[in-house]
Amino acid sequence: MQPGFNDLLDATIAHLEALRSSGARQVLVSSQVLAELSASTGRKAPTPTPSVPAPAAVRPASASPIAPTAPRPPSAPAALPASVTARWNTATQAPAPRTPPAPASVPAPIITRPPKLDPIALAAALENLRQRTVACVKCPNLVSSRKNVVFGVGDPQARLMFVGEAPGADEDAQGEPFVGLAGELLTKIITAMGLSRSQVYIANILKCRPDTPGQPYGNRKPTPEEMTTCLPWLQEQIGLIQPQVMVALGVTAVEGLLGKTDGITRLRGKWQNYQGIPLMPTYHPAYLLRTQLTTDKRKVWEDMMSVMERLQMPISEKQRGYFVAK
Ligand code: SF4
Known part of the structure; x- marks a missing residue:
C-alpha cells in the first residue's frame, strides 16, 4: 500500500x-x-x-x-x-x-448508506425532521391554504414503506396520510398482506395539500416545481427509515421518486430501484376506487404479493387466490 x-x-x-x-x-x-x-x-x-x-x-x-x-x-x-x-x-x-x-x-x-440509527436516535431524528417539515414555508400558496403539514405515519423501523402523491382534504384536515376513502382501501390492502398500518410507514411526495383556488373541494396533481421543492423532506425521511422495500402508489409517486414519466400502466408490476431500495410501482388506491375493476385490483394484489415475496413474507393459498375469477 x-x-x-x-x-x-x-x-x-x-x-x-x-x-x-x-x-x-x-x-x-x-x-x-x-x-x-x-x-x-x-x-x-x-x-x-x-x-x-x-x-x-x-x-x-x-x-x-x-x-x-x-x-x-x-x-x-x-x-x-x-x-x-x-x-x-x-x-x-x-x-x-x-x-x-x-x-x-x-x-x-x-x-x-450509513447504518440505520438505533431506535432512540431514529425516533429523535425523525421528530427533528418532522418539526422542520411542519415549519416549512417554501410553497407560499400551499402554506396559505393548508390546515396541516402531513409528515407521514407508521413504524420508523418499518421494512415496508408506501409513498403516495399528496394529501387530500381528509388528510389535510387530520394531518395524516391516507385517511380518506383511498386510505381505507390502502389499509385493507395492508391488512390483506398480513400487516397493519402501524407496522409499515406511509408518506407522500408532497407534504402539503395542493391548493385548488376558487374550488371549495377537489384535488389536483402537484406541479413539478412543488414536487422538486418538497422532495428533500421525503428523501431525508427515507434515508432515516431505510425500508427494505418501497411501494410507489400511482404515477405521481413514481415521477417524484424515479423521475420516470413512462406511465403507471407500463411501470406497475416491474421492480424499480430507488437509491438502492427495491421499489414496486402500483396503482393508487384512488384509481381502484374510480375504476372498481376486479382486474385492476388483481394487478395491485399481484404487485403486493411480489412485495411480500421480496420481504420473504409467507403467502397463503387464500391470499394467492384473491381477485382471481372463479
Ligand atoms: S409542500 Fe413541502 S416544500 Fe412546500 S411548503 Fe409544504 S412542506 Fe414545504
Missing part, C-alpha cells in the same frame, strides 16, 4: 463524517471512484492537500468510511483531492447534472 493512500483514506473519512454532521444521510459512490480508491493501494495515490491532517494511525483495511453512528460535533468538511470530490454527491445537495448513460459493461453506481 502506498503511503499516500492512508492520507487519502483519512481525508475521505473526515469528509464523510463532516457530511454526516451536516445532515447528509446518503452518499452516492460511483464504481469508478471505488475502483480508483482500491487501485490506490497499488499505485501512486493523489497528493493530499495541506489542510488534510496526517493520519494518527494506519486504519484497518476493513474500516468503513461511514461506520460512525454516534452524533458528532459539526465541523467544516475536510478538503479532498479535487479528483475525488468532483465525483462525490449527497442526497442533500442540489441535483448534479445528469451524466451520460454508462456503457452496458459498466456496473451501476454503488450506493453506500
Whole structure:
C-alpha cells in the first residue's frame, strides 16, 4: 500500500463524517471512484492537500468510511483531492447534472448508506425532521391554504414503506396520510398482506395539500416545481427509515421518486430501484376506487404479493387466490 493512500483514506473519512454532521444521510459512490480508491493501494495515490491532517494511525483495511453512528460535533468538511470530490454527491445537495448513460459493461453506481440509527436516535431524528417539515414555508400558496403539514405515519423501523402523491382534504384536515376513502382501501390492502398500518410507514411526495383556488373541494396533481421543492423532506425521511422495500402508489409517486414519466400502466408490476431500495410501482388506491375493476385490483394484489415475496413474507393459498375469477 502506498503511503499516500492512508492520507487519502483519512481525508475521505473526515469528509464523510463532516457530511454526516451536516445532515447528509446518503452518499452516492460511483464504481469508478471505488475502483480508483482500491487501485490506490497499488499505485501512486493523489497528493493530499495541506489542510488534510496526517493520519494518527494506519486504519484497518476493513474500516468503513461511514461506520460512525454516534452524533458528532459539526465541523467544516475536510478538503479532498479535487479528483475525488468532483465525483462525490449527497442526497442533500442540489441535483448534479445528469451524466451520460454508462456503457452496458459498466456496473451501476454503488450506493453506500450509513447504518440505520438505533431506535432512540431514529425516533429523535425523525421528530427533528418532522418539526422542520411542519415549519416549512417554501410553497407560499400551499402554506396559505393548508390546515396541516402531513409528515407521514407508521413504524420508523418499518421494512415496508408506501409513498403516495399528496394529501387530500381528509388528510389535510387530520394531518395524516391516507385517511380518506383511498386510505381505507390502502389499509385493507395492508391488512390483506398480513400487516397493519402501524407496522409499515406511509408518506407522500408532497407534504402539503395542493391548493385548488376558487374550488371549495377537489384535488389536483402537484406541479413539478412543488414536487422538486418538497422532495428533500421525503428523501431525508427515507434515508432515516431505510425500508427494505418501497411501494410507489400511482404515477405521481413514481415521477417524484424515479423521475420516470413512462406511465403507471407500463411501470406497475416491474421492480424499480430507488437509491438502492427495491421499489414496486402500483396503482393508487384512488384509481381502484374510480375504476372498481376486479382486474385492476388483481394487478395491485399481484404487485403486493411480489412485495411480500421480496420481504420473504409467507403467502397463503387464500391470499394467492384473491381477485382471481372463479
Ligand atoms: S409542500 Fe413541502 S416544500 Fe412546500 S411548503 Fe409544504 S412542506 Fe414545504
